[in-house]
Amino acid sequence: MLYYALYSLHTTHTIFNVFRYTTFRSLVAALMALSISFLLGPSLIRRLTENQIGQPIRTDGPERHKVKAGTPTMGGTLILFSLVLATLLLADLGNPYIWLVLLVTLGFGAIGFVDDYRKFRYGTSAGLAPRHKFLAQCAVATLGAVLLLLVPEFQPTIAVPFFKNVKADLGLFYLPFAAFVIVGASNAVNLTDGLDGLAIGPVMIAAGTYAVFAFVTGNVKLAEYLQIPFVGGAGELAVFCSALAAAGLGFLWFNAYPAQMFMGDVGSLPLGAALAMVALITKHELVLVVVGAIFVVEALSVIAQVAYFRWTGGKRIFRMAPIHHHYELLGWPEPLIIVRFWIVSVICALVALSTLKLR
Numbered sequence: 001m002l003y004y005a006l007y008s009l010h011t012t013h014t015i016f017n018v019f020r021y022t023t024f025r026s027l028v029a030a031l032m033a034l035s036i037s038f039l040l041g042p043s044l045i046r047r048l049t050e051n052q053i054g055q056p057i058r059t060d061g062p063e064r065h066k067v068k069a070g071t072p073t074m075g076g077t078l079i080l081f082s083l084v085l086a087t088l089l090l091a092d093l094g095n096p097y098i099w100l101v102l103l104v105t106l107g108f109g110a111i112g113f114v115d116d117y118r119k120f121r122y123g124t125s126a127g128l129a130p131r132h133k134f135l136a137q138c139a140v141a142t143l144g145a146v147l148l149l150l151v152p153e154f155q156p157t158i159a160v161p162f163f164k165n166v167k168a169d170l171g172l173f174y175l176p177f178a179a180f181v182i183v184g185a186s187n188a189v190n191l192t193d194g195l196d197g198l199a200i201g202p203v204m205i206a207a208g209t210y211a212v213f214a215f216v217t218g219n220v221k222l223a224e225y226l227q228i229p230f231v232g233g234a235g236e237l238a239v240f241c242s243a244l245a246a247a248g249l250g251f252l253w254f255n256a257y258p259a260q261m262f263m264g265d266v267g268s269l270p271l272g273a274a275l276a277m278v279a280l281i282t283k284h285e286l287v288l289v290v291v292g293a294i295f296v297v298e299a300l301s302v303i304a305q306v307a308y309f310r311w312t313g314g315k316r317i318f319r320m321a322p323i324h325h326h327y328e329l330l331g332w333p334e335p336l337i338i339v340r341f342w343i344v345s346v347i348c349a350l351v352a353l354s355t356l357k358l359r
């Protein structure tokens with residue numbers, strides 16, 4: 001909204017012409033989202049504490065987590081509020097991709113909110129029944145995929161990293177593919193969110209990486225020069241991604257070890273879904289596996305552990321899954337695990353960005 005109000009003044013005051021640039025609006029959106037999450041964080045922590053919306057700790061977890069019992073959770077509401085407000089104010093609301101990514105983000109946020117609320121309401125770490133949660137995720141993801149295919153100029157193709165202009169047209173199979181990517185990314189981030197700052201760090205890094213992907217994909221000259229698919233209007237997602245990275249940075253101030261607040265499912269579920277939506281729209285969906293390698297490894301560690309556990313009748317590959325718990329049980333201090341996972345995430349983002357040139 002601010003975009004329209006201020007850009008329209010450029011006819012009388014040329015300074016406002018700067019609002020036409022996605023880069024400028026991405027920077028302002030980031031500063032706005034960071035300011036909002038910084039300023040509202042302390043009062044949210046107070047409010048969550050007053051209402052005793054604290055994290056129940058599972059009894060079968062690592063011993064050291066017991067001290068975390070009661071830590072205020074649902075801090076994801078702070079991330080979503082900062083992200084959505086900054087996006088609505090600074091993004092071009094005539095762009096269908098902005099509404100699409102907001103719809104899927106808020107849809108998954110609602111699922112996470114209900115899950116967190118039920119945990120708080122009934123005082124267990126159970127929340128929504130896994131089946132109901134999964135079905136709700138599939139419903140929102142499928143809706144997002146259908147609406148994406150209804151955008152006139154959007155093609156149901158996927159791009160292959162490192163190969164020039166190699167596109168696979170999935171046709172209607174794009175629907176289950178897109179739904180799988182969204183639900184998979186959402187749950188992978190959810191599983192990763194098990195140590196202070198462990199999920200939000202890679203989410204911020206991935207959001208910053210996709211701000212670059214969105215900008216170049218939406219710029220016809222840069223897309224042609226880099227020989228990547230051009231997606232008209234995708235550049236506007238750089239505003240959303242910048243706001244996401246900055247909202248995450250503000251939240252990290254309170255989630256850094258020792259955490260004053262957890263994000264809850266209301267944070268972890270939409271963050272993964274949002275990154276997946278941006279990856280699909282910008283035709284950088286396969287490279288999401290590289291950018292989000294930490295999330296992929298965390299999810300695969302659970303799949304492998306559960307499969308092996310069942311197949312061998314109780315043996316484990318890891319001391320505990322997801323893999324961050326394995327390192328905890330190896331005796332690694334929590335901050336060491338977190339920072340090293342962040343470092344790996346930065347390296348993966350750099351490799352992913354290199355695919356823009358290596359083709």
Ligand code: 57M
Nearest residue numbers: 058060061065073190193194195196197262263264320321
């Ligand atoms: C999401 N949630 C954290 C917090 C956060 C199938 C199985 C692998 C599922 C998995 C599971 O339950 N995952 C749920 C992970 C939880 O964090 C809350 O959940 C939100 C995110 N959804 O925002 O509100 C705990 O994580 C810790 N935490 C922090 N700092 C943070 O900033 O310390 C979270 C955020 C919090 C806090 O302790 O309570 C979680 O871990 O539940 N299950 C597991 O991950 C369990 N693993 C397991 O069962 N492994 C078995 C299976 C695979 C056979 C095995 O390896 O043998 C572990 N998780 C826990 N206890 N907490 C082990 C048991």
